[in-house]
Amino acid sequence: MLTELLTGWIAHQRWFAGKGRPIDKLDIDSDIELSRGLRHLIVSVHQAGTHDRYQILLGCCADDVPDKFRHALIGSGFYDAAHDADLTTTLLEAMAEGRDIGPLRFRHLDDVHIDTSLRSLVLGVEQSNTSLVYGDAYICKLFRRLIPGVNPELEIVNALAARKAAHIAQPYGWIETDLDGEPTTLAMTQEFLANSNDGWALALASVRDLYAWPQESASDAGGDFSSESFRLGTATAEVHHELADAFPTGVMDPPEVRRLMEEYLRRLEQTVAEVPQLAEHAHVAEEAYRRVCEVAHEVPVQRVHGDYHLGQVMRTPTDWVILDFEGEPGQPLAERRALNSPLRDVAGMLRSFDYAARHLLADHPEAQNLLPQAAEWAELNRSSFLAGYSAGGGRLRGEDAVLLRALELAKAVYEVGYEARNRPSWLPIPLAAFQH
Structure with a gap:
């Protein structure tokens, strides 16, 4: 049932790269519980002989999805939890503590402090990713479409931050897992440039x-x-x-x-x-x-x-x-x-x-x-x-x-x-x- 709901929902998301082509099949490759009511999914979408992987933060309700999340509704009892500030605090907490949750690795840079009390809001301007702004301090970019390997942005910004380079936003942490045997970036958190x-x-x-x-x-x-x-x-x-x-x-x-x-x-x-x-x-x-x-x-x-x-x-x-x-x-x-x-x-x-x-x-x-x-x-x-x-x-x-x-x-x-x-x-x- 969940795969059918996801198939109908994902085709209409701004970050979905396969718009205009029928989805032949959707598989759930990974399903990890991050906290009560919050699951992290990696799904494979098959279209005309090709396949792409995406990550989804899945909110789960025993009853109906609350009205405030109707815009993020996936189907009966499920919604896109990127829009739920009560659940997305888990991402900051796990990065601050350097947790491993199943195959997911949450990491932070040395000598940085992450304030885990901040609540998130989805930034509504992006197409290929989803960004969560925590207070006026951090922005966490979720890379929706997953490509095996370290994302160049994480690689470059971390390297430049280590050199105390100017003209970049301070990085704080990231989330990764292994895909096809390669460490793969799922998300990264940087300084949010308020008043800019x-x-x-x-x-x-x-x-x-x-x-x-x-x-x-x-x-x-x-x-x-x-x-x-x-x-x-x-x-x-x-x-x-x-x-x-x-x-x-x-x-x-x-x-x-x-x-x-x-x-x-x-x-x-x-x-x-x-x-x-x-x-x-x-x-x-x-x-x-x-x-x-x-x-x-x-x-x-x-x-x-x-x-x-x-x-x-x-x-x-x-x-x-x-x-x-x-x-x-x-x-x-x-x-x-x-x-x-x-x-x-x-x-x-x-x-x-x-x-x-x-x-x-x-x-x-x-x-x-x-x-x-x-x-x-x-x-x-x-x-x-x-x-x-x-x-x-x-x-x-x-x-x-x-x-x-x-x-x-x-x-x-x-x-x-x-x-x-x-x-x-x-x-x-x-x-x-x-x-x-």
């Missing part, structure tokens, strides 16, 4: 201010963001240096660089076939990839963020903090942990500035008239970010600029495909990347 704002919201406030006074330049408008972009660039370079010190580094030799550009060409051709509007701009990307092969020698590579944009950074009262080092969730774990050019992160942030400048124009009645202001804002903040990155010690030499341009266009090609499939009205945003 994410970079995307701050950038949009600046753009809105500019659009309200279109006669002013981006640098004169009341919402000038360029000084923050500079500080963010400096913080990015400093984190890249910390990553290079904490993890192995390497170089990509010319044949590897050529292979990477050939892969970008294949992706370009596939996207042109899917989105014909890209065809007239394809030569811009082709030329950028060719230039890399001409000038690039050995390209330094290291661990990077991997999914870097304005939504992944928070402005605290004192500085910028970088979050979500897990990379692109849809990519294999080995690819997310692979060494890359740090310019990949730089390119991602440059694309994010373009998105911040232009996405408000998608349905704006004065969109055509405001395009010059959008371009000016984006250019000002892109150049400020790059200046800050250089000031922080980030490498940006002549040949690096050629590689950066190619990486940015490769990202724009991906965005073209994504927007064509999901948000057609936003398609002009990535297409504009090929015109400057």
